[in-house]
Amino acid sequence: MSYALEIEQLYKTYDNGFTALQGISLAVQEGDFFALLGPNGAGKSTTLGVVSSLVNKSQGQVRVFGYDLDIDLSAAKQLMGIVPQEFNFNMFERVIDIVVQQAGYYGIPKVEAKQRATELLKQLGLWDQHKQAARTLSGGMKRRLMIARALVHRPKLLILDEPTAGVDIELRRSMWAFLEQINAQCTTIILTTHYLEEAESLCRNIAIIDHGKIVENTSMQSLLRQLNTETFILDLAEELHKLPESSDYRAHLLNPQQLQVTINRQQNLNKVFEDLSDMGVQVTSMRNKTNRLEELFIDLVQNNQTEITGA
């Protein structure tokens, strides 16, 4: 099995003494769509920073398609495209120049770089703005510009650090479609995100990092199987002012006509309907709450927190 990224026992302690990574090990298969999740300050960006060589590691090994960063850094860099969390292009330069320049840093001749930049800007819906200064773009456009810039040298591994932060839902979904498309063309993708729904719908494998340690590293399917509870949202015919009380499920009102109910996966919903029926409340419709991963994520991080504090 070939790996796009292999990290072994990675440690990072910053100059101020803060240890961001405490022996992280993980492997991402070639062609995978991989999510790296974790709360703020968990070590996600530091991990990606070390991989992209923007952060000097304290200890450990990183290999990109078999190229050790300590030995073949140039070869490894040639295969990676990086989309950082913060906008880091020159705001005064034109959109097309930013992408063409990036190609130049990879040794791509100008004529070819212009062709590639044109192609990418059209695919990402930025062609109409290609002569504009980057500072005039909206937040979503700036995010797409960073993706275009990262792809101009046709990397085999694309690393995205919160690529859809601050992007509206419609645009986010179009970016998902674009990322799925390039993943289908054999580009391995690693992303960090705060939108757990994003990880759930895009990624096949996942690692959860907290306090500089990997607390879970598995396939998305097996992770979701660990989920013991399931949450439903019930739409009610009339307003409800008193919650049904039961030890079989947890209920709370999202608004007077919407009830959220969480039950164990082994149990059925009959009891909920009985209780509501006894209260004279009619249920007009029902759906699963989509971001099941969020619950699991919180459970895992809380468990890790408990272990750290020894509580």
Added chain:
Amino acid sequence: MSITEIYIAWMTIVRKEIKRFMRIWVQTLIPPSITMVLYFVIFGNLIGERIGPMGGFDYMQFVVPGLIMMAVITNSYGNVVSSFYSTKYQGNIEEMLVSPTPNWVILAGYITGGVARGLAVGLIVTTLSLFFTHLSIHNFAIIVMVVLMTSILFSLGGFINAIYANSFDDISIIPTFVLTPLTYLGGVFYSIDLLPDFWSTVSQANPILYMVNAFRYGILGVSDISVAWAFAVIGFFIVVLFAYSMHLLNTGKGIRK
């Protein structure tokens, strides 16, 4: 990276740098030209006539080579320090750092940008000086070599300053408190033969004295110091600053966490 790819990466940085200072030419090319014209008018014409000859030439002819060098020095330094610091400040230094472009190519690209601006301003100032005096060429090769080497040296200085700078204030401290005094005391306006022995000896510790005098020799054929010794001093400082810049880049000082 292959040689061709390295050349493309280097040219990308050079083109970006030249485009940058040309885009803001009102800030980069015009102010030094106006400043130098004022020097020519005040020190050359108005005060110079009362000072009389210096080093066997009238004062205007004596002072022009020094003023041209002053423009080259401040602009080479200023270009790299402001451009590289802005790149660092905006974060777009990361565009180069994540790419396979070797560190020495990044450094060479910025130095070339600094040299390009130094030469551009030097040419403008030289052209303007012709409205005030006649300039002969004693040794063209020395003129070219000294200007290039001086420009490279101060581009390197600007690069190191930018690496250490943590704020926009930090990029003006060295030019204000080190570069300007050294330039003024580097024999731009006077021959060190006029100084008492002690101060003449002290002046020889100022590297700018060697650049100004070597350049003056290329134009007028007179110098306070040996031209060969001047080249050796400039070459020595270039090697030292280049090695130090590479060390800073390789360790990631100020640019990698």
